[in-house]
Amino acid sequence: MLSETPFSHVAIIGLGLIGGSMGLALREYLPETRVSGWDADAHVRAVAARRGLAHDVTDTLEEAVAGADLVVLCVPVRAIEAAASALAGKIAPDCVVSDVGSCKVSVAEAIARALPGQPVVPAHPVAGTEHSGPEAGFPSLFKNRWCIVTPTKDTDDAAAQRVIALWRAIGATVETMAPDHHDRVLAVTSHVPHLIAYTIVGTASDLEEVTRSEVIKYSAGGFRDFTRIAASDPTMWRDVFLSNKDAVLEILQRFSEDLTALQRAIRWGKGDELFEHFAKTREIRRSIIEEGQDDARADFGRSHDNDRGEEPGGQ
Numbered sequence: 001m002l003s004e005t006p007f008s009h010v011a012i013i014g015l016g017l018i019g020g021s022m023g024l025a026l027r028e029y030l031p032e033t034r035v036s037g038w039d040a041d042a043h044v045r046a047v048a049a050r051r052g053l054a055h056d057v058t059d060t061l062e063e064a065v066a067g068a069d070l071v072v073l074c075v076p077v078r079a080i081e082a083a084a085s086a087l088a089g090k091i092a093p094d095c096v097v098s099d100v101g102s103c104k105v106s107v108a109e110a111i112a113r114a115l116p117g118q119p120v121v122p123a124h125p126v127a128g129t130e131h132s133g134p135e136a137g138f139p140s141l142f143k144n145r146w147c148i149v150t151p152t153k154d155t156d157d158a159a160a161q162r163v164i165a166l167w168r169a170i171g172a173t174v175e176t177m178a179p180d181h182h183d184r185v186l187a188v189t190s191h192v193p194h195l196i197a198y199t200i201v202g203t204a205s206d207l208e209e210v211t212r213s214e215v216i217k218y219s220a221g222g223f224r225d226f227t228r229i230a231a232s233d234p235t236m237w238r239d240v241f242l243s244n245k246d247a248v249l250e251i252l253q254r255f256s257e258d259l260t261a262l263q264r265a266i267r268w269g270k271g272d273e274l275f276e277h278f279a280k281t282r283e284i285r286r287s288i289i290e291e292g293q294d295d296a297r298a299d300f301g302r303s304h305d306n307d308r309g310e311e312p313g314g315q
Helices: 017-029 042-051 061-065 077-085 105-114 157-169 179-206 212-217 221-230 234-243 245-267 271-290
Strands: 009-013 034-038 070-073 096-099 123-125 146-149 173-176
Touching (some): 009 017, 009 061, 017 042, 034 042, 070 157, 077 105, 077 234, 096 157, 146 157
Parallel strands (some): 009 034, 009 070, 070 096, 146 173
């Protein structure tokens, strides 16, 4: 626990999985920080109040942000500009505005347009599950997960350091990088893998010679894990692909070229080429385990008694 809290009053706008988990984490790890929350959906607000996702779940945005020294926008990325615009005139000039979106160039530009002159520190906690909504949040979601802070050339360093301190206080490991570099990295590690998962699950469901019941009944580990990823919030992922389209399309082109090469190797029986490719990708898996980003135990360390099915990139 920090000797002093980086922010005295954090307002969370959007109380789904990430916003709700952040509220619970702040309440647990930074008990001296007041947490207020608001969501545009009245049902979400009711659930959030019942679960105690914030000290105060307010009926209006204005009530939630009154007196806040940090506002965190936890809404889908294509809704961030409207959410930021709604803050105009309702927050103090020195109130820091941050977000949790998984696209950073478009988000940073959107907030800057909506709130010129406001201190803005874009951030992205690389944490989530396939579940969404206020019931899905839990306080340890960010524990030992990466949070990438992406200051722009206009970001105040002192404000950035306070946001970094907050994420570290609730368990995250923080990295900083330029917004455009973040978007390219996440296109490789999260966005395109999600798109592939959505595609393969859709393909399986469309095959006329394979019934739906057979797809479900005989799901092997690989397909099962694709379905887990493909169960992620459709609104969030629609917005991610449209907001980070340049980086996603670049990586998709590379993927398409590599897939074509594998098709040729299979067609012409080039076993050595396939073996070399699979051996290289196996080393990537080992490196991920060595970095502590996954579990080397059988079946990814699933307990099967209380599987939360965590998957980076949730919102």
